[in-house]
Amino acid sequence: xTDLKKFLEENKSTVHELLNHMWxxxxxxxxxxxxxxxxxxxxxxxxxxxxxxDGWDEGAYANPGIIFPFGEFGYSLDGLFCTFSLNPNTIxxxxxxxxxxxxxxxxxxxxEIYGGDxxxxxxxxxxxxxxxxxxLQKIKSSKEDVIQIEIxxxxxxxxxxxEALIDSTKEFYNLFKEKECLVKLPNYDSI
Numbered sequence: 256x257t258d259l260k261k262f263l264e265e266n267k268s269t270v271h272e273l274l275n276h277m278w279x280x281x282x283x284x285x286x287x288x289x290x291x292x293x294x295x296x297x298x299x300x301x302x303x304x305x306x307x308x309d310g311w312d313e314g315a316y317a318n319p320g321i322i323f324p325f326g327e328f329g330y331s332l333d334g335l336f337c338t339f340s341l342n343p344n345t346i347x348x349x350x351x352x353x354x355x356x357x358x359x360x361x362x363x364x365x366x367e368i369y370g371g372d373x374x375x376x377x378x379x380x381x382x383x384x385x386x387x388x389x390x391l392q393k394i395k396s397s398k399e400d401v402i403q404i405e406i407x408x409x410x411x412x413x414x415x416x417x418e419a420l421i422d423s424t425k426e427f428y429n430l431f432k433e434k435e436c437l438v439k440l441p442n443y444d445s446i
Contacts, residue, residue, distance in 0.1 A: 276411075277330040281319035284328065284421060291425050292323040304374070305333045311375065325437040328424060335417060336407035337424040340371060343394050343402045345436030348387045354404070355385055357426055361419040363408050368394075371401030371438075378402070401438050404431075 263270070281297065288295050300320030304311040320329035326339040346368075358366045358381055368390065370376035378393045379385065394402060406427065408420050431437045 278319045280335070280417075281321060281328075281330050285321045287421055288321060288323070288328065288424075292321075292328075292428060294324055296322045298322045298327075300327060300329050303329070303331050305331050322440075324439045325428075325431070326440070330410075332410060334408050334410040335412065335420055336405055337420070337427070338403050338405045339427060339431055340438040340440055341402045341404055341431060341436045342438050343397070343399055345434060346391065346394055346402060348391065350430070350434060350436070351379075351385070351387050351390060353430055354427070355381075357423055357430075358406065361416070361423060363412065363416045364420055364423055365407050367403075367405045367407070369403050369405070370397060370399040371403050372399055374403065 285295055285297055298320045299317035300322070301315075301317055303314050303318050305314055314331070318329050318331045320327050326337065328337040329335070354366060358364055364381075366379070366381040367377060368379040370378075376397065376399070378397070379390045404427070406420060406423055408416050412420070
């Protein structure tokens with residue numbers, strides 16, 4: 256704990272600035288989503304994982320997030336992200352092609368497809384080659400009732416990349432709504 260105490264003494268102002276930046280960024284972005292995403296709500300988002308070294312570590316602390324019935328737009332130490340919950344039976348080659356086309360327009364945006372129950376079960380990461388048959392087979396053979404589609408950018412992105420992520424989020428939401436593949440998060444089941 257002595258190392259952490261020393262780190263905080265030396266970096267308190269910078270840590271404070273980073274946390275304020277994260278929250279203020281999410282507050283500004285929430286305004287941009289008010290007329291696009293349904294039931295937007297600012298939240299203290301819990302249960303997030305961040306990449307540490309070569310693995311994942313759960314953050315017991317809250318991150319700023321914009322929650323809506325079908326996902327979350329948030330800010331973690333890894334960066335800005337938007338996660339959508341989809342019905343796995345609605346994911347087809349056409350949808351995958353549209354997702355990859357949208358992501359290929361913005362080099363700094365990462366796309367990941369993973370399990371809703373087992374968030375460590377990755378079906379696709381945009382740093383890999385896209386084999387639609389393989390991705391669809393993995394999803395079909397999994398026991399997942401919900402599939403997560405996440406787009407993200409690294410922390411402290413340039414304004415242009417942040418705006419590209421916001422635009423991609425809007426584009427993905429409209430695509431998923433049109434294809435009727437969105438699944439409400441459990442806490443929205445009563446809506």
